[in-house]
Amino acid sequence: MLLVLAMAAAIWGAGWALGLPRAARWPLIGLLFVAVLGIQFLFPEGHALRRATGGEPALWLLLAGFVALILAYRHVLGRLRQRALTREGPAPQPATDGPISEAELERYARHIVLRELGGPGQQRLRRARLLVIGAGGLGAPALQYLAAAGIGTIGVIDDDVVENANLQRQVIHRDGDIGTPKVFSAQAAMMAQNPYARVLPYHRRLTEEVAAELFDEYDLVLDGSDNSETRYLVNRSAVAAGIPLISGALSQWEGQLSVFDPARGTPCYQCIFPEAPADGLAPSCAEAGVLGPLPGVVGAMMAVEAIKVLADAGAPLRGEMLIYDALWSETRKIGLKRREGCPACGGTKGTSQ
Secondary structure, eight states: OHHHHHHHHHHHHHHHHTTOOHHHHHHHHHHHHHHHHHHHHHSOTTOHHHHHTTSOHHHHHHHHHHHHHHHHHHHHHHHHHHHHHHHHSOOOOOOOOSOOOHHHHHHTHHHHTSTTTHHHHHHHHHHOEEEEEOSSTTHHHHHHHHHHHTOSEEEEEOOOBOOGGGGGTOTTSOGGGTTSBHHHHHHHHHHHHOTTOEEEEEOSOOOHHHHHHHHTTOSEEEEOOOSHHHHHHHHHHHHHHTOOEEEEEEEBTEEEEEEEOGGGTOOOHHHHOOSOOOTTTSOOHHHHOBOTTHHHHHHHHHHHHHHHHHHTOSOOOBTEEEEEETTTTEEEEEEOOOOTTOTTTTTOOOOOO
């Protein structure tokens, strides 16, 4: 018994050291359990391997029943949490495919006259479903421009409330919104700017339990989160859903953004950043500071990339990263490549650009 537990711990620890996500480590533990049961049932009593792994199958069957109860409980709990998520914002439905109204034609006229967009491109935006992670520094300007651009359905998930310190850069919120959940403050501003937009607020933190089901409802995700745990979760969930991820980041005077789309042969976020930075190496905006207009610049660039991806216009930043240095007014691009053995997308087969 102790030998099997030690082997399970060794497998779990080795997977953690190699950067394998929990979803990849549990099947390995399951294979070990199946092997132990096979030894108990196939080998005769008194056999050395059978003695080393507990001696009797009853104990392992009891353990399997206990684990099954835990898994069933987690499944039921996840369904209850999903119901709570659905109550906060109904499941997004595609916008109607009907003709654009006269008022919308006038509103989006500057888009429609663009050769690369035109009426068909605007219709694609109208039918699109886009999820924004975070209504803070990057999410605030991106949400404003995406709503104004006529994106049909925009979901926004954030568990934070508006604080006085946010207002130096998160311009979608107002002084009177202090204390209000950011998703509701952002929704009010977006609907006031464009009543044709459909905004679905999710006032909660993104977790493993809801990410997969939520991401399956959208065509594209834009990540404006401010912590590594959420960034890696968003990346895994986007890869699993097969949808592109537009990711941005800020630090003091500098910002960066890229489009991660492994389904089309490009890297994912974890290909470029295999591991989260150690504590203290990537200070938050509160610790290091950030120039007020910088999130507006980078967030607006992220909105541009979203429109290009959704409308199939131009050349989005797939396989490239754009870096903007506001202090020295410099912009540069670097090429990105997939990393063999990436635990998030290493097994994904995509079409090269």
